[in-house]
Amino acid sequence: MTRYAHVTGWGSALPEHVMTNKDLEQMVDTSDEWIVSRTGIRERRIASPDQTTASLAADAASRALKTAGVHPTEVDLIIVATSSPEHIFPATACIVQDMLGATKAGAFDLSAACTGFIFALNMAAQAIRTGSIDTALVIGAETLSRIVNWQDRNTCILFGDGAGAFVLQGSNEPGGVLEAVMHADGSGADVLMLPAGGSKIPTSPDTVAHGLHYLYMEGRPVFRFATRVMAEAAREVVEKAGLSLEDIQWIIPHQANIRILEVAARHLKLPMERFVVNLDRYGNTSTASIPIATTEAAAQGKLHPGDKVVLVGFGGGLTYGAALVEWTGPFPGHPEVNPERYRLWARVRSAGLRLRRKVLAAAGREQRLGG
Ligand code: COA
Numbered sequence: 001m002t003r004y005a006h007v008t009g010w011g012s013a014l015p016e017h018v019m020t021n022k023d024l025e026q027m028v029d030t031s032d033e034w035i036v037s038r039t040g041i042r043e044r045r046i047a048s049p050d051q052t053t054a055s056l057a058a059d060a061a062s063r064a065l066k067t068a069g070v071h072p073t074e075v076d077l078i079i080v081a082t083s084s085p086e087h088i089f090p091a092t093a094c095i096v097q098d099m100l101g102a103t104k105a106g107a108f109d110l111s112a113a114c115t116g117f118i119f120a121l122n123m124a125a126q127a128i129r130t131g132s133i134d135t136a137l138v139i140g141a142e143t144l145s146r147i148v149n150w151q152d153r154n155t156c157i158l159f160g161d162g163a164g165a166f167v168l169q170g171s172n173e174p175g176g177v178l179e180a181v182m183h184a185d186g187s188g189a190d191v192l193m194l195p196a197g198g199s200k201i202p203t204s205p206d207t208v209a210h211g212l213h214y215l216y217m218e219g220r221p222v223f224r225f226a227t228r229v230m231a232e233a234a235r236e237v238v239e240k241a242g243l244s245l246e247d248i249q250w251i252i253p254h255q256a257n258i259r260i261l262e263v264a265a266r267h268l269k270l271p272m273e274r275f276v277v278n279l280d281r282y283g284n285t286s287t288a289s290i291p292i293a294t295t296e297a298a299a300q301g302k303l304h305p306g307d308k309v310v311l312v313g314f315g316g317g318l319t320y321g322a323a324l325v326e327w328t329g330p331f332p333g334h335p336e337v338n339p340e341r342y343r344l345w346a347r348v349r350s351a352g353l354r355l356r357r358k359v360l361a362a363a364g365r366e367q368r369l370g371g
Helices: 021-025 032-039 053-068 092-100 113-129 186-191 205-209 219-240 258-268 286-299 339-370
Strands: 004-013 018-020 043-045 077-081 106-110 135-143 161-171 176-184 250-253 308-315 319-326
Touching: 004 053, 004 113, 004 286, 018 021, 021 032, 032 258, 043 161, 053 077, 053 092, 053 135, 053 161, 053 286, 053 339, 077 092, 077 113, 092 106, 092 135, 092 339, 106 113, 113 135, 113 161, 113 176, 113 286, 113 308, 113 319, 135 286, 161 176, 161 286, 176 219, 186 219, 219 258, 219 308, 219 319, 250 258, 250 286, 286 308
Parallel strands: 077 106, 077 135, 250 308
Antiparallel strands: 004 161, 004 176, 018 043, 135 161, 176 319, 308 319
């Protein structure tokens, strides 16, 4: 029996604090006029000190689970795509797993910069299609404000914080994630990167003094790459599915720059009205941008069951890819769930497990001393 991976839930989490272009004028030598004309961005959201990549991811995931009517304990797999993980390890996905109380889920992070959500969606869909798992949470989450150099006008004007999540569920009914394409060109690794803090250039006073712990980007080569690959990936995924662009109701692109999207639309010969765009309000939230835009489009009633939607992204790596999704919506007859409230129990459970580990460690110490 052929299995299909349907998108049955979606949700997003955006910090309340709005940073406008006017605010940026106070921080670097820039202007609202320059930023709007070169990027289309007017404002972005910035995480508060108590918000982290995992907390935004868990908030978006809770909302996605509620939409789908899926209890956290039913989730088999959590993939968090991020370029601003809480730590190099453990995976942010494990922290999210604990926050949600998703007791049976395996969890890992996926690093493919702004294309991460597309790759993660494809991986989870594949796992469902093979019958290996039945329910997955795919999350894109970022707190880029923590790795951006707020004195570098070339980069700080572009990025914002936020998270978005999809619930994927298996079914024998055709639909859901129909096709995906994934590409990489590592020869461009150095044009968009976080130079220090990994094993090649470990953090040191020197790396901090030279600002190597900040996001580094050469805007023009990234721009050229993006304008080429967006249309290419969208076209490729549609052809792979045996469809044509006329069959597609919506393109939901990575929200990097309105000029990049306009070039892609021209190459695809599609009007901008077919593109979901919200970068004016949230900036580039990297891998979170596609699920955030999808959640907004769903809330605005733009997506209907049966619609064919192309999600397409590009980013550091360099990476690019696209997924073709037949929109489903929650499975009929799903139960009412409250994942947000369940997180209180998850917290109690987590505290209990930590306490048990401490008690066992202390008992082991005593035994060793006694022996
Ligand atoms: N405010 C005012 N001037 C700025 C500025 C800012 N925030 N940032 C750069 N400039 C200046 C530059 O210093 C340059 O001045 P110069 O000509 O005196 O050297 C001038 O504006 C033009 O810079 P340039 O880099 O050519 O601008 P651009 O039209 O390419 O736009 C980007 C810059 C970053 C907006 C554009 O290259 C871009 O969007 N690239 C892709 C970035 C991206 O999407 N990254 C994420 C990938 S997931």
